[in-house]
Amino acid sequence: MTNVEKSIVEEVKKEEITKDVLVDVQNVKKYFPIKGGILKRTVGHLKAVDDVSFQIHKGETLGIVGESGSGKSTLGRVMLRLLDPTDGTINFNDVDISQLKKKEMNEYRKDMQIVFQDPFASLNSKMSVGELIEEPLLVQTSLSRSERQQKAAEMIEKVGLRRSDLQKYPHEFSGGQRQRISIARALVLEPKFVICDEPVSALDVSIQAQVLNLMKDLQDDLGLTYLFIAHDLSVVKHISDRVAVMYLGRIAEIAPKKELYNNPLHPYTKGLLSSIPVIDTEEGGEKQRERVKLTGDLPSPANPPSGCTFRTRCPLAHDRCITERPELVEKEDGHFVACHLYTS
Amino acid sequence: MSNQPVLNVDSLKTYFYLDQDQVAKAVDDISFSIYPGETVALVGESGSGKSITALSIMQLINKPGRIINGTILMNDTELLKLSAKKMTKIRGNDIAMIFQEPMTALNPVYTIGNQITEMLRKHKNLSKSEARIKAVELLKTVGIPRAEEVIDEYPHQLSGGMRQRIMIAMAISCDPTLLIADEPTTALDVTIQAQILDLMAEMKEKFQMALLLITHDLGVVSEYADRVMVMYGGQIVEQAPTKKLLRDTKHPYTKGLLDSLPNLDEEVDRLGAIKGAVPPAHDFPSGCRFSTRCPFVMDKCTQSNPELQELEKDHFVRCHLYDNGGDTLD
Numbered sequence: 001m002t003n004v005e006k007s008i009v010e011e012v013k014k015e016e017i018t019k020d021v022l023v024d025v026q027n028v029k030k031y032f033p034i035k036g037g038i039l040k041r042t043v044g045h046l047k048a049v050d051d052v053s054f055q056i057h058k059g060e061t062l063g064i065v066g067e068s069g070s071g072k073s074t075l076g077r078v079m080l081r082l083l084d085p086t087d088g089t090i091n092f093n094d095v096d097i098s099q100l101k102k103k104e105m106n107e108y109r110k111d112m113q114i115v116f117q118d119p120f121a122s123l124n125s126k127m128s129v130g131e132l133i134e135e136p137l138l139v140q141t142s143l144s145r146s147e148r149q150q151k152a153a154e155m156i157e158k159v160g161l162r163r164s165d166l167q168k169y170p171h172e173f174s175g176g177q178r179q180r181i182s183i184a185r186a187l188v189l190e191p192k193f194v195i196c197d198e199p200v201s202a203l204d205v206s207i208q209a210q211v212l213n214l215m216k217d218l219q220d221d222l223g224l225t226y227l228f229i230a231h232d233l234s235v236v237k238h239i240s241d242r243v244a245v246m247y248l249g250r251i252a253e254i255a256p257k258k259e260l261y262n263n264p265l266h267p268y269t270k271g272l273l274s275s276i277p278v279i280d281t282e283e284g285g286e287k288q289r290e291r292v293k294l295t296g297d298l299p300s301p302a303n304p305p306s307g308c309t310f311r312t313r314c315p316l317a318h319d320r321c322i323t324e325r326p327e328l329v330e331k332e333d334g335h336f337v338a339c340h341l342y343t344s
Numbered sequence: 345m346s347n348q349p350v351l352n353v354d355s356l357k358t359y360f361y362l363d364q365d366q367v368a369k370a371v372d373d374i375s376f377s378i379y380p381g382e383t384v385a386l387v388g389e390s391g392s393g394k395s396i397t398a399l400s401i402m403q404l405i406n407k408p409g410r411i412i413n414g415t416i417l418m419n420d421t422e423l424l425k426l427s428a429k430k431m432t433k434i435r436g437n438d439i440a441m442i443f444q445e446p447m448t449a450l451n452p453v454y455t456i457g458n459q460i461t462e463m464l465r466k467h468k469n470l471s472k473s474e475a476r477i478k479a480v481e482l483l484k485t486v487g488i489p490r491a492e493e494v495i496d497e498y499p500h501q502l503s504g505g506m507r508q509r510i511m512i513a514m515a516i517s518c519d520p521t522l523l524i525a526d527e528p529t530t531a532l533d534v535t536i537q538a539q540i541l542d543l544m545a546e547m548k549e550k551f552q553m554a555l556l557l558i559t560h561d562l563g564v565v566s567e568y569a570d571r572v573m574v575m576y577g578g579q580i581v582e583q584a585p586t587k588k589l590l591r592d593t594k595h596p597y598t599k600g601l602l603d604s605l606p607n608l609d610e611e612v613d614r615l616g617a618i619k620g621a622v623p624p625a626h627d628f629p630s631g632c633r634f635s636t637r638c639p640f641v642m643d644k645c646t647q648s649n650p651e652l653q654e655l656e657k658d659h660f661v662r663c664h665l666y667d668n669g670g671d672t673l674d
């Protein structure tokens with residue numbers, strides 16, 4: 001191929017990908033004001049999400065990992081406009097929803113749903129399962145009562161429960177079953193995009209596996225696009241196509257999952273991966289693993305370190321990391337990293 | 345490893361007497377020993393009886409729960425026969441316990457220093473100033489930076505990982521021979537979890553303790569435990585040295601747990617979930633408690649609960665598949 005041909009091919013490839021983008025997040029920030037003094041004036045800002053950009057393609061699962069407080073849930077909420085962004089744009093199906101008014105937003109709500117971590121807190125205990133699953137239809141659509149009931153009945157079977165369960169109440173179900181109910185509730189509106197915020201973190205492993213299998217099946221059946229938030233790196237690896245690693249409100253690294261797990265570039269990603277305790281069945285000695293030990297805690301996002309926010313825990317930090325914030329740059333095809341080790 | 349166990353639990357039963365004549369058999373006939381310097385893991389899903397086993401050893405069972413059977417020997421002392429006062433002395437001096445959420449174990453209105461020095465003065469007869477010096481030393485031992493300042497701070501000023509380090513400092517302050525850690529890192533991020541587990545392993549070596557590590561994470565078991573006991577429905581269903589249990593898994597429940605885990609090294613499209621859910625402790629199925637979820641269930645499994653038998657040296661399993669000696673799964 002000549003260079004010209006090559007660039008034409010690349011151009012076409014690019015177009016194909018952009019055509020397939022469902023969600024496009026650009027430079028999104030969410031700052032929470034910190035109030036102080038008796039007058040409760042704003043004395044500073046907690047930068048929960050600080051200049052984050054990425055895209056999610058149709059039918060894809062983008063995993064987001066990061067330690068507690070790194071801004072994963074805040075990012076998810078901003079993307080659904082459950083919180084207003086401080087800055088940035090959020091394109092959903094080529095429409096910028098970041099500035100839409102509440103009423104205008106309603107039209108898009110149907111297409112974007114969320115499943116939360118805690119199946120106990122997120123279901124109203126006074127409502128029957130049937131009412132819970134029908135509620136989004138009641139709010140968002142003009143379907144008749146019998147149509148709603150019909151949809152709820154179909155949905156409950158899709159998530160592996162029985163029609164007779166519709167008459168029961170949440171407390172009559174186990175944790176895994178309640179998470180199935182939450183999923184049914186999120187999917188009954190036939191959304192295009194679902195944010196899953198730690199949907200299996202509260203579940204035992206045997207139940208976690210059931211729910212993960214269910215989520216994969218539903219994705220295949222209904223052509224869903226997922227943003228899957230979790231702190232368990234093996235769960236994220238299992239369910240995702242691409243994975244983003246967040247640290248103090250920023251993306252440290254984002255790549256196709258095989259790339260990220262086999263060839264992590266960021267020292268933080270390396271540290272995260274080598275912190276996971278793994279099952280080792282090899283006879284005799286230990287499995288050979290590169291151990292990158294991270295010391296210390298996550299700094300407060302209200303008072304983050306200058307330059308690279310990871311430098312206080314980074315074994316490879318140097319002068320430049322103190323003064324200059326590393327940008328997210330593409331090192332290999334689709335593999336982006338924000339670290340001075342990779343910028344010249 | 346010496347032959348005299350630090351702790352020997354025999355035929356322990358702890359039941360909860362609920363309303364409407366229901367009885368939750370939280371711990372139902374459990375026997376095991378822990379030897380000096382050993383790390384023994386107790387694993388199992390939520391509700392399998394891990395915490396109640398630990399709390400029974402500590403004799404911290406409250407109504408409607410009651411220890412109704414068994415003996416608990418610590419060296420040569422029978423703990424279940426001790427007076428409440430004597431047991432208080434054992435707790436802290438000989439056995440220390442660390443909980444999942446350190447916030448519940450630390451008193452929010454006292455400084456870190458207050459809490460550690462009080463403990464030291466009670467158990468070690470130190471003067472106030474001696475206790476403070478020792479407390480700072482302990483904080484340094486568990487890797488707390490700025491120990492001289494942290495000692496005057498309150499629990500809420502510290503991160504979860506730091507609080508767990510404080511709990512470890514308090515636990516080792518009186519040189520216990522047995523440390524019981526109940527999900528000590530479940531509430532922590534992986535990078536902090538690795539720090540805390542490494543610290544516990546280091547302290548165990550340094551102070552020659554035995555460690556009973558309660559966890560639901562088989563990765564943690566693999567990296568830190570010498571021996572494993574798998575609990576299901578208030579009973580031990582499999583017990584073996586760690587490598588043996590992971591390589592040569594006998595019980596269908598253990599196998600199911602291992603297959604449920606997403607693996608970092610291997611790609612699978614679907615996980616091998618175990619069907620159904622853990623039955624409640626007041627309503628176990630008759631026969632084998634795992635029979636309602638077991639892919640290998642046979643007629644006799646619904647009729648009688650198998651005994652825990654030693655199939656190979658140090659490898660115990662409670663399963664009818666091995667009634668005639670049997671070999672391996674599938």
Ligand SMILES: Nc1ncnc2c1ncn2[C@@H]1O[C@H](COP(=O)(O)OP(=O)(O)OP(=O)(O)O)[C@@H](O)[C@H]1O
Nearest residue numbers: 032046048067068069070071072073074075231301
């Ligand atoms: N409504 C709010 N007001 C002020 N600060 C907030 C608010 N919501 C979140 N934060 C702060 O923003 C930061 C990011 O929080 P977020 O919940 O997004 O983290 P996370 O990555 O989801 O953590 P976890 O793994 O614990 O769920 C935290 O420091 C948190 O305290």
Ligand SMILES: Nc1ncnc2c1ncn2[C@@H]1O[C@H](COP(=O)(O)OP(=O)(O)OP(=O)(O)O)[C@@H](O)[C@H]1O
Nearest residue numbers: 360368370388389390391392393394395396397625
């Ligand atoms: N205060 C109580 N009242 C009644 N039943 C109880 C009480 N505490 C525990 N139980 C019963 O004992 C069983 C075992 O509980 P335990 O706390 O030991 O489980 P566990 O294995 O530690 O679970 P987890 O992983 O969730 O901590 C539970 O299924 C429950 O039915």
Ligand SMILES: [Mg+2]
Nearest residue numbers: 072073074197
């Ligand atoms: Mg969160």
Ligand SMILES: [Mg+2]
Nearest residue numbers: 394395396526
């Ligand atoms: Mg417990």
